[in-house]
Amino acid sequence: MELNIIGAGFGRTGTLSLKLALEQLGFGPCYHMHEVFARPGHAELWRQAQKAGDADWNSLLAGYRAAVDxxxxxxxxxxxxxxxxxxxxxxxxxxxxxxxxxxxxxxxxQRLPLPPEDAPLFHTLVMPREMIRVGTFGDQxxxxxxxxxxxxHNAEVKAALPASRLLVYDVxxxxxxxxxxxxxxxxxxAFPCSNTTQEFLDRVQARTP
Structure with missing residues (x-):
């Protein structure tokens, strides 16, 4: 199975709703940050990808038809x-x-204290802050x-891809x-609507060590 859909939008732009919509349309399963928490070892692979600037995408995303968020x-x-x-x-x-x-x-x-480095959730919790808070926003x-x-970011995506390949989309x-x-x-x-602020905060609370 090869990836058919790539989501270039930042988190909190309706990416979970898009994931659910794509899966309903037959482009599933769809990778999302939730998969990092659900699949042991994936956080480590994404950390390695950030350090290397690339990855074995066919292996990392094997079995997925779409990837967003x-x-x-x-x-x-x-x-x-x-x-x-x-x-x-x-x-x-x-x-x-x-x-x-x-x-x-x-x-x-991403400001919450991290568990010890040998704790099961360490990589899963440190990866997003390395990639988002630091890697994307420079810790500013x-x-x-x-x-x-x-x-x-949005301007760069629009400039890099032809209109025939890109949809700029508000959910x-x-x-x-x-x-x-x-x-x-x-x-x-109805179009799916998910991941409200309260739903997000509830998940964070459940994962907090």
Whole structure:
């Protein structure tokens, strides 16, 4: 099975809703940060990928038809090059609303104390802060800087890919633009909506050592 869909959008832009939508449309299973927590050893592999700047993608993403959210979005260039037939979806939202969301979910979670390095959850918890807080935002989390990084990232994705391969997508727009891009009929049910701020915080609480 080869990757068909690459999600280039940062977390908190509706990536979990997109994952669920893609799986409903037949592009499943879809990789997401949740998979890092569910699959032993994957956090270590992503840490190695960040250090090397690349990975054995066919092995790391074996069995998946799509990959969205961090960590895949961190490697969108490498994935787009490795899977030249895959389509790319850049999830976006209003920059200030996005910052309000990430600053009350992901950033606080990444400030929590880490367990000892020999603890089972160490790699799983340290990988996201190495990749997101430090690797993406340079450990500088004020609004102006974070939004600047977000907007620069989105601009780079748009500039790098042809319109035929890229969908710039706000999940609030529902099924229509997604299904048109994927050349699929629109499902009869409602578009999935998941990973509210409270749901995120509840998961963080459950994982806190």
């Amino acid at each position: 961090w960590p895949p979005a961190f490697f969108w260039r490498q994935l787009a090059a490795h899977y030249p037939r895959a389509r790319v979806i850049l999830t976006v939202r209003d920059a200030d609303a996005w910052y309000d969301s990430i600053s009350t979910t992901i950033f606080p979670a 989390l004020d609004r102006a800087h974070v939004i600047e990084v977000y907007e620069k 609030k727009d529902g099924w229509a633009p997604l299904c048109e891009f994927l050349e699929l009929p629109i499902p009869s049910g």
